[in-house]
Amino acid sequence: MENVKNVVHQGYHVTKEMRQQSNKHGSFVIWLTGLSGSGKSTIANALDHFFYNNDYHAFVLDGDNVRLGLNKNLGFSPDDRKENIRRVGEVSKLFVEAGSIVMAAFISPYIQDRQEVRSLFQQGEFIEVYIKCSLEQCEQRDPKGLYKKARKGELPDFTGITSPYEISTSPEIIIETDQLTVEESVDKIINYIKANQLI
Numbered sequence: 498m499e500n501v502k503n504v505v506h507q508g509y510h511v512t513k514e515m516r517q518q519s520n521k522h523g524s525f526v527i528w529l530t531g532l533s534g535s536g537k538s539t540i541a542n543a544l545d546h547f548f549y550n551n552d553y554h555a556f557v558l559d560g561d562n563v564r565l566g567l568n569k570n571l572g573f574s575p576d577d578r579k580e581n582i583r584r585v586g587e588v589s590k591l592f593v594e595a596g597s598i599v600m601a602a603f604i605s606p607y608i609q610d611r612q613e614v615r616s617l618f619q620q621g622e623f624i625e626v627y628i629k630c631s632l633e634q635c636e637q638r639d640p641k642g643l644y645k646k647a648r649k650g651e652l653p654d655f656t657g658i659t660s661p662y663e664i665s666t667s668p669e670i671i672i673e674t675d676q677l678t679v680e681e682s683v684d685k686i687i688n689y690i691k692a693n694q695l696i
């Protein structure tokens with residue numbers, strides 16, 4: 498807080514509302530949280546196809562990609578994950594201000610970190626989607642071979658094995674990827690967004 502003592506927020510002349518009107522849809526965050534291999538990236542990209550094909554302004558922020566650039570100085574300790582999520586929350590807020598729909602696909606294992614991101618947004622702008630999948634199923638999928646490495650002790654602080662995942666009590670949406678297909682998962686999310694008149 499000390500660092501921002503003499504910094505004053507500058508209002509934008511072209512407002513978020515003007516951009517939303519011009520884009521002809523709302524801007525908000527679909528925050529996909531869950532274990533590695535649960536299906537966050539797959540569903541985020543399937544949503545992106547839907548939005549792209551239907552002329553919506555949307556973009557995916559994905560853990561792996563953000564960690565190769567903006568957050569390349571961060572690891573997987575609780576403090577580093579917290580800072581990772583804080584920065585991604587702020588980037589998501591900029592996208593929403595710019596009139597875009599954001600799909601943020603991050604493990605984001607701590608309830609408090611997710612709540613802090615939620616608090617950056619207005620009511621209804623932050624949609625938490627818990628991508629629910631058992632550890633056993635995620636481990637069986639193991640799309641990047643990371644669980645195998647973690648079990649061999651080659652990957653410290655691995656979520657679900659040697660690092661915790663805290664389940665939210667009331668996310669807006671729960672998607673069980675060991676029950677639904679990718680298409681059914683996308684439909685469930687889109688139906689929620691339409692029912693809440695965000696698009």
Ligand SMILES: Nc1ncnc2c1ncn2[C@@H]1O[C@H](COP(=O)(O)OS(=O)(=O)O)[C@@H](OP(=O)(O)O)[C@H]1O
Binds near residue numbers: 538559578581660
């Ligand atoms: N120790 C450890 N624990 C969990 N994940 C690990 C780890 N090391 C590397 N990876 C890879 O990093 C991706 C998760 O990055 P996130 O930014 O989503 O993590 S977090 O939200 O800060 O917890 C994660 O991507 P997903 O599998 O898509 O979840 C992994 O590819």
Ligand SMILES: Nc1ncnc2c1ncn2[C@@H]1O[C@H](COP(=O)(O)OP(=O)(O)O)[C@@H](O)[C@H]1O
Binds near residue numbers: 534535677682
């Ligand atoms: N219903 C489903 N939803 C999402 N992914 C699924 C589903 N069923 C099987 N999968 C597979 O599970 C894996 C999930 O990997 P990924 O999307 O990278 O997960 P995460 O981003 O959570 O690590 C992919 O190989 C995907 O094809």
